[in-house]
Amino acid sequence: MTEMDVQCGYCGKKGCFRGDMTQAPEFCPSKLEPEALKEARGKLEEPETRGLAQDVARTWRGMAGKNRIELTMEYARLRGYNRLGLAFCVGLSQEAELLSNALINEGFEVISAGCMCGSLCSDDVGLPEEDKIMAGRRQPMCNPIGQAAVLDKEGSQLNIMLGLCVGDDVLFIKHSKAPVTVIAVKDFALAHNPLGALYTSKALFSRLNTNRPKK
Ligand code: SF4
Numbered sequence: 240m241t242e243m244d245v246q247c248g249y250c251g252k253k254g255c256f257r258g259d260m261t262q263a264p265e266f267c268p269s270k271l272e273p274e275a276l277k278e279a280r281g282k283l284e285e286p287e288t289r290g291l292a293q294d295v296a297r298t299w300r301g302m303a304g305k306n307r308i309e310l311t312m313e314y315a316r317l318r319g320y321n322r323l324g325l326a327f328c329v330g331l332s333q334e335a336e337l338l339s340n341a342l343i344n345e346g347f348e349v350i351s352a353g354c355m356c357g358s359l360c361s362d363d364v365g366l367p368e369e370d371k372i373m374a375g376r377r378q379p380m381c382n383p384i385g386q387a388a389v390l391d392k393e394g395s396q397l398n399i400m401l402g403l404c405v406g407d408d409v410l411f412i413k414h415s416k417a418p419v420t421v422i423a424v425k426d427f428a429l430a431h432n433p434l435g436a437l438y439t440s441k442a443l444f445s446r447l448n449t450n451r452p453k454k
Contacts, residue, residue, distance in 0.1 A: 245271050249451075291418070294318050308338065311420060312345055315397055324395025325351035326386040326411055328402035328425055335401055338422065352389045354381040354403065383411035391416045400424075402431060 246266040254260050255269070263269055268276060282288050294317040298310055305313070315323060323342055327335040332353070339349045359380040361371060368374040383403060387410075390398050398417045400408055402425045412419050429435040440449040 243271060291318070307422060308341060311399065311422060312342065312347070314420070315347065318397065320396035321346075322348040322350070322394055322396050324390030324393065324398040324417060325349060326383070326390060326398055326400050326403060326415075327351060327353055328381070328404065328407075329353045329355050330425075330427070331402040331423070331431075334423070338399075338401060350390060350393045350395060352386040354383065354386060354407065355379060356389060357382040357385040359385070381407045383407040384414045387411050387415040 243266050245268045246264075247268065250264055250267065252262055252264075254262055255267075260267070260269055283292055294314060297317055298313050302310065315321075325335060325339060325342075327338075335351055335353070339351055342349045359382045361378040361380050363380060366378070371378045381404060387398070395417045398411075398415050398419045400411060400419060400421045400423075402423050403411055404425045408421075408424065423431045424433060425431060426433040426435075436445075436447055437449060439445060440447040
């Protein structure tokens with residue numbers, strides 16, 4: 240336990256980016272959690288983990304100007320992943336079709352599982368009637384564990400999440416055996432761009448308080 244919390248989010252200099260830790264603040268993890276960082280670094284000695292990390296580093300070359308879909312394909316190629324699993328929200332079915340086309344047109348095999356696969360409803364998780372949108376009615380339920388199971392069974396080498404809800408993404412990542420990356424997260428209010436809430440937080444009527452807390 241440490242008295243101070245790690246707070247990279249409040250670090251102004253970000254000396255770690257330049258490899259210069261001489262002016263690291265007191266809340267820097269290099270000061271507060273050196274053992275955790277040492278242990279994490281040790282994991283990069285494992286051959287598979289090292290390969291995964293090396294290929295990320297390789298994507299940095301020529302990254303400028305490439306969009307996330309292009310970088311996902313580049314990473315998949317570097318890793319030798321040809322069979323890609325798409326875990327999508329059925330609210331983004333059109334996007335799922337377009338993305339499938341784009342991946343297939345670049346030579347990948349694509350399998351896709353929509354969030355409603357298995358046709359669950361909230362009764363399957365024992366949701367009380369008073370917590371439903373409309374009591375007494377069937378409330379559809381996403382099945383991220385099912386999506387992960389189907390994609391893994393179908394031999395996906397890399398699972399790509401497209402617009403899963405908050406929490407469904409947690410379950411999907413937890414249960415996917417294949418490595419997971421993200422093309423987009425769900426945010427119907429902001430065209431699936433949740434950072435828009437931060438970028439507009441200083442505007443009049445913003446509901447987010449992004450002022451730095453006093454203490
Ligand atoms: S690791 Fe240290 S230097 Fe880097 S951002 Fe965090 S606090 Fe700043």
